[in-house]
Amino acid sequence: MATTDAPSAPARASTPRNNDAAREFVSKYGLLALLAALPLYYGISDLVGDEGDLSRLGENVVRGLSNGTIWALIAVGYTLVYGIIELINFAHGDVFMIGSFTAFGLFGTVGLTLATGLFGVVGGLLVILVLAMLVCGSLNVMIEKVAYRPLRNAPKLAALITAVGFSFILQNVGLLWRGGSPRSVPDLIRAQDEVFTVVGVAFTRADLIAFGVTIPLVFALITFITRSKMGKAMRATAQDPDAARLMGINVDTTISLTFLLGGMLAGAAGLIYALYQTTVWFFQGFQAGLIAFTAAVMGGIGNIKGAVLGGLIIGIIQELVDNRIDAKWTPAVVFAYLVLIMVFRPQGLIGEQTREAG
Amino acid sequence: MSTVETPAAPRKTGGRQLSIQGGLSKNRSLALGVAAFIAAALLPFLVDPSSGFINDCVLALAFIVMALGLNVVVGFAGLLDLGYVAFYAIGAYSVGWFASTFYADASIHVGVSDFLDAVPGIHLNFFLVVLIAMLLCAIAGIFIGLPTLRLRGDYIAIVTLAFGEIIRVFAINGDSIRPFGQGYPLTRGQQGIGPLDKPQLPFGDPFSDVELRPWYYVGLAMVLIAILIVVAVRDSRLGRAWIAIREDEVAAASMGVPLVKTKLLAYALGAALGGMSGAFLGFFATTVNASTFAFSFSIFVLSMIILGGLGSIWGVVLGAIALTFINYSLIPDVLNGVPAQIGLDFRLYQLSFGIFGFLLVIVMVLKPEGLLPEGRRKLELTEGVGTDESVYEARA
Numbered sequence: 034m035a036t037t038d039a040p041s042a043p044a045r046a047s048t049p050r051n052n053d054a055a056r057e058f059v060s061k062y063g064l065l066a067l068l069a070a071l072p073l074y075y076g077i078s079d080l081v082g083d084e085g086d087l088s089r090l091g092e093n094v095v096r097g098l099s100n101g102t103i104w105a106l107i108a109v110g111y112t113l114v115y116g117i118i119e120l121i122n123f124a125h126g127d128v129f130m131i132g133s134f135t136a137f138g139l140f141g142t143v144g145l146t147l148a149t150g151l152f153g154v155v156g157g158l159l160v161i162l163v164l165a166m167l168v169c170g171s172l173n174v175m176i177e178k179v180a181y182r183p184l185r186n187a188p189k190l191a192a193l194i195t196a197v198g199f200s201f202i203l204q205n206v207g208l209l210w211r212g213g214s215p216r217s218v219p220d221l222i223r224a225q226d227e228v229f230t231v232v233g234v235a236f237t238r239a240d241l242i243a244f245g246v247t248i249p250l251v252f253a254l255i256t257f258i259t260r261s262k263m264g265k266a267m268r269a270t271a272q273d274p275d276a277a278r279l280m281g282i283n284v285d286t287t288i289s290l291t292f293l294l295g296g297m298l299a300g301a302a303g304l305i306y307a308l309y310q311t312t313v314w315f316f317q318g319f320q321a322g323l324i325a326f327t328a329a330v331m332g333g334i335g336n337i338k339g340a341v342l343g344g345l346i347i348g349i350i351q352e353l354v355d356n357r358i359d360a361k362w363t364p365a366v367v368f369a370y371l372v373l374i375m376v377f378r379p380q381g382l383i384g385e386q387t388r389e390a391g
Numbered sequence: 392m393s394t395v396e397t398p399a400a401p402r403k404t405g406g407r408q409l410s411i412q413g414g415l416s417k418n419r420s421l422a423l424g425v426a427a428f429i430a431a432a433l434l435p436f437l438v439d440p441s442s443g444f445i446n447d448c449v450l451a452l453a454f455i456v457m458a459l460g461l462n463v464v465v466g467f468a469g470l471l472d473l474g475y476v477a478f479y480a481i482g483a484y485s486v487g488w489f490a491s492t493f494y495a496d497a498s499i500h501v502g503v504s505d506f507l508d509a510v511p512g513i514h515l516n517f518f519l520v521v522l523i524a525m526l527l528c529a530i531a532g533i534f535i536g537l538p539t540l541r542l543r544g545d546y547i548a549i550v551t552l553a554f555g556e557i558i559r560v561f562a563i564n565g566d567s568i569r570p571f572g573q574g575y576p577l578t579r580g581q582q583g584i585g586p587l588d589k590p591q592l593p594f595g596d597p598f599s600d601v602e603l604r605p606w607y608y609v610g611l612a613m614v615l616i617a618i619l620i621v622v623a624v625r626d627s628r629l630g631r632a633w634i635a636i637r638e639d640e641v642a643a644a645s646m647g648v649p650l651v652k653t654k655l656l657a658y659a660l661g662a663a664l665g666g667m668s669g670a671f672l673g674f675f676a677t678t679v680n681a682s683t684f685a686f687s688f689s690i691f692v693l694s695m696i697i698l699g700g701l702g703s704i705w706g707v708v709l710g711a712i713a714l715t716f717i718n719y720s721l722i723p724d725v726l727n728g729v730p731a732q733i734g735l736d737f738r739l740y741q742l743s744f745g746i747f748g749f750l751l752v753i754v755m756v757l758k759p760e761g762l763l764p765e766g767r768r769k770l771e772l773t774e775g776v777g778t779d780e781s782v783y784e785a786r787a
Contacts, residue, residue, distance in 0.1 A: 121545045183756045189544050190471050191755050194697060197473070197690060198751030205745025209737055319686070323556070326549060365560040368553040375550050376538040 060378040064331075067373065068346055071353045088233035093352050099240035101348020102247035103309065106302035107325035108332070108340035109254065110173075110295030116271045116335035117291045120189070123196035124176055126322015127203035128296055132169040132303020133313045134210055136161050137218050147219055154221055158304070162246065166300040173296025174289050182285070200319070207315030215314035218307045239309045246305055250298060251341055257294075258337070267291055271335070320364065324351070327371040333381030342382060420705070424618075431611055441601040443720070449603055449675060451715040452610030453668045456617045458695040458711040459704070460664025463621060465693070466702035466765075467630060468657035469637030470539070471548040473689050474555025477535065478528045478662045480562055480684040482669020485524035487584035487679040489515045496574035504591055517590035517674070524670035525663040532662025533655050540651055555689060562681035578681055585678030598674075606675060613671060614708075617664055621704060624660065633657055634702075687744050691718065694747045697754055700761025709763055718743055 076090050107129050114122045145157040180195040224239035258264035269277040270287045278284050306321075307313050328347045332339025347367060354363045374381065438444055457479070464472045487493055492512035500508045502516030515523070535554045539547045561568070565578025578584065589597035590609065598605045624630050632653045635643035644650050673679050691714065699710025723740045730737050754761065 119545075121549065180752050180756065184759075187755075187759060190465075190469070191759050193471060193545050193548055194693070195752045195755045197693075198748040198755070201687070201690060201744045201748025202752070205742055205748070208741060208745075213741075323549075323553070330549075361564050362560065365557050368557045368560075371553045372538055372550055372557075375542060375546055375553075379542065379546060 061382075064374065064378045064382060067370070068331075068350075071350060075353060075357055086233065091232070091234040093356050094349055095234055095236065095240060096356075097349030097352030098345050099243040099348070100309070100352060101328075101345035102243040103302045103306050103344075104321070104325045104328045104347050105341040105344025106247055106250065106298045106305070107321060108328035108344045109251070109337055110299050111326050111329040112332070112334055112337060112340040113267075113291050113295045115329070117267065117288060118181070118185070120181060120192050121196065121326065122173075122176075122181075122292075122295070123193065123322070124180075124199035124203055125173070125295065125299060126320075126325065127200045127207070127318035128169050128173050128176070129299040129303050129306070129321055129325075130207050130313075130315060130318030131172060131203060132165045132300035133307045133317065134207055134303075134315075135168045135300070136165045136304040136307045137211075137216070137313050139164055140219065140221065145219075145221055147221065149221070158221070158308075162301060162304050165304045166297040169300030169303065170293040170296035173292040173299070177289060177292040182288075200322070204315055204318065207318070211313065211315060213315070215312045218311045218313055220311045222308055224309060224311060242308055243305050246301055250301055251337075254294065254298070255337060263287070263290060323371070324367055327367055327374070330371065330379070331374055331381055333383045336381070336383055339381055339383045423705075428611075428615065432608075435604045435607050440604050443724070445603045445607060447716055447719045449606045449610050450672075450719055451712045452607065452614050453672045453675065454692070454695065454715045455614050455708050455711040456610075456664055456668035456671070457692050458699075458707045459617045459621050460661045460668065461692050462661075462696045462702065462704070462707045463624075463633075463664065464657050464661035466696055466707070467625060467637065468633040468654060469544070470536075470654065470657060471544055472551045472658075472661070473548045473686070473693070474535065474551035474553070474558075475661075475665060475692055476684050476686065476688040477531065477555045477558045478665030479669040479672065479688060480558055481528050481531055482524040482666035482671075483673030483676070483679045483683075484562070484578060484584075485527055485666070486520055486587050486670050486673035487578070489513050489523060490517070490520050490588040490674070491584055491586065493579070493584045494575055496572075503588070504597065507588060514588055517588075517592075520674075521667055521670045524666040526666075528662040528666025528669070529659040532658040532660075532665075535662075536655050536658030540654060552686065552689075555686060559681070559684050559686075562684055565681070578679075581680060581682050583678040583680035587674060587677055587679070590674050600677075610671065613667060617667070618704065618708075620660075620664075625704070629653065629656060637702075690744070690751075691747060694751055696761075697751055698761060700764040703761065703763050703765035706761050706763030706765070710761070714747070717746075722746070 072090065072094070075093070076087060079085075079087055079090050107125065110125050110128075111122060114120060114125070139161045140157075143157045143160055145154060145161075149157065176199050180199050181192050184192045184195060222238050222242060224237060224242075226238050227235040228238055228241060229236055258267060266277070266282045266287045267290065269280065269282055270284055274284050277287070306317070324347055325344065328343035329340045330343070331346060332341070332343030334340075347370075350370065351363050351367060354360070354366045358366075434448065435445060457475075460478070461472065461475050464470050464475075490513070492510060494513050495511045497513050498511055499513045499515070501514070501519060503514045507514045535551060539550050542550060562578050563580050566576050566580045566582075568577040569575055570577070589599065590605075591597040592605070592609075595605070625633075632643065632648045635646070635648055636650065636653060640650065676683075695710040695714045696707045697710070698714065699708070700706030722743050727739045730739055
């Protein structure tokens with residue numbers, strides 16, 4: 034990623050080229066080793082220890098993956114926006130929180146209760162999914178218009194600061210909406226019920242919902258970006274906004290579209306989170322935003338597949354720390370990963386493709 | 392919606408002079424500063440020494456120092472630090488570690504009164520604690536700054552934010568970290584460390600909670616020291632190097648500015664000022680509780696320097712005073728009941744951070760140079776100097 038390297042360019046010009054290749058090799062495989070360290074360690078200790086097999090690790094990985102789908106959906110929003118205007122949309126995590134709150138509010142409106150039958154729940158949740166996505170998408174577009182567009186030619190710091198400002202505004206909206214303490218959500222799907230078991234690893238309903246919503250959405254998004262004309266416009270704008278404009282692409286509309294897509298995925302993540310965790314509160318977006326941003330950077334910011342991969346990996350790391358060490362240390366571990374990746378491999382796992390935004 | 396972007400505002404190169412001092416000439420600025428300090432020194436004689444007003448004044452003085460420190464990093468060197476709360480935490484914990492009964496197994500007493508000499512625990516003199524806090528923070532600032540050296544603006548923001556959060560997690564869970572033995576936990580988490588020793592000057596009694604004038608004068612002295620340091624450094628070779636890095640890092644490096652040293656010095660000085668203020672706030676609060684070191688604190692201080700004007704010393708002072716009074720007096724005391732009066736079911740203090748967020752957005756969109764802008768910064772923001780940093784061209 035040329036842009037991240039720019040500041041160090043003078044220092045690097047004097048070093049021989051093969052040094053760069055060695056550095057690239059070390060940083061890439063170093064990151065892979067860092068990511069594999071926890072699962073490998075616990076896998077081996079399970080095998081030689083009391084457990085004797087890998088079912089506990091398998092369980093951790095499945096829980097982690099399904100939890101990671103939420104981070105993946107949010108991370109895609111970060112990565113889309115960063116790919117196109119190189120801005121960390123700091124308010125994105127809070128858009129996700131608003132998505133959760135909207136979904137929670139709509140449970141009552143649509144009339145979903147614990148007594149609703151299977152088809153009612155599925156139909157109702159689909160309606161809510163669409164509505165939450167629309168709400169978050171439009172919210173994200175609105176934020177871009179109010180807070181980022183006027184600053185597009187200002188120094189980058191300015192837009193980042195308004196992004197932080199909007200994050201606080203949304204948190205306060207959430208605080209007023211549902212109060213300061215976590216609210217429990219009716220467990221509509223009986224999230225912890227096991228559906229089937231594969232080689233000793235149980236899959237719960239929550240896992241299935243998470244995968245079932247995320248996989249189609251991500252595929253739809255990737256298809257849209259690679260196949261449709263608007264997706265082409267997005268890729269062109271990400272590569273070179275000025276040239277895109279000269280080719281007759283409406284850059285403003287394209288940027289709005291990007292925010293719309295990112296917001297919609299955050300809305301979907303909000304619904305999954307509410308069903309999965311069965312609790313929502315106004316502060317969930319702050320931490321989710323940081324975790325998802327870590328995921329986006331881990332995958333290589335600007336790269337959609339990278340963001341999904343990063344989200345899933347972070348999910349597994351979190352679950353392992355939660356389950357094996359102590360949940361109170363999870364944020365510190367995730368942020369330590371963030372710092373390490375930022376410092377040693379800012380281009381992430383599959384960073385080469387960043388300029389294409391997908 | 393038009394297909395054509397509005398280009399950066401056309402450059403008004405007409406007879407505008409590039410004045411680094413901004414609107415104020417150097418002499419007028421000095422005269423105003425002296426007048427402001429005399430007024431500030433006389434203020435406590437006009438009000439009740441235990442009133443809420445003077446309490447807010449003491450906080451405002453501490454926040455001025457805090458904001459001046461952050462301004463060195465963000466305003467001068469252009470490194471957006473979103474984890475500044477880390478230095479408040481380290482400063483305040485220095486007080487908890489070195490001036491309380493927290494480590495009751497130890498018995499170290501340096502330069503404290505006869506009364507404290509008889510109390511178990513580590514008890515160091517007030518000035519010593521502040522100095523230790525500044526030193527610890529400067530080291531922490533360099534430690535946090537090191538990983539960010541190769542990164543660009545927004546990545547720096549995220550890494551510093553992550554460090555701030557890591558330190559908060561350690562503060563909350565510090566009870567279970569005992570590297571120096573069972574009797575020496577790192578923190579007491581959300582229970583808080585307290586009571587803390589009262590500061591005591593070589594003359595006079597220990598400070599008390601009812602007579603706030605001594606606190607006020609110590610705070611004022613800190614502000615004076617901080618302003619003198621910051622002004623001196625800004626006008627030195629180092630200060631010019633910071634501004635050069637802020638304007639264009641690559642150009643600065645090719646002109647021979649040592650990036651690593653210059654950036655780390657910005658982090659260290661900013662952190663040391665944060666530590667000084669953090670230690671003072673720790674003493675003043677009489678307890679050190681992990682839950683006060685939240686991300687919102689960093690944003691509170693950032694709002695001060697944004698509102699006042701990034702890089703402008705007088706702007707930052709004004710911003711700190713204004714936001715302290717808004718946060719500690721106007722919102723909780725004066726306007727708190729307003730939503731209820733107009734029939735809304737909440738208290739205004741619940742909104743305080745939304746209000747600061749709103750302020751950040753409004754100031755950035757409408758008046759990005761702040762209330763009392765620094766001249767160079769204003770030119771940069773209004774006339775497109777340094778547009779190569781802009782969103783579009785940065786990727787070229």
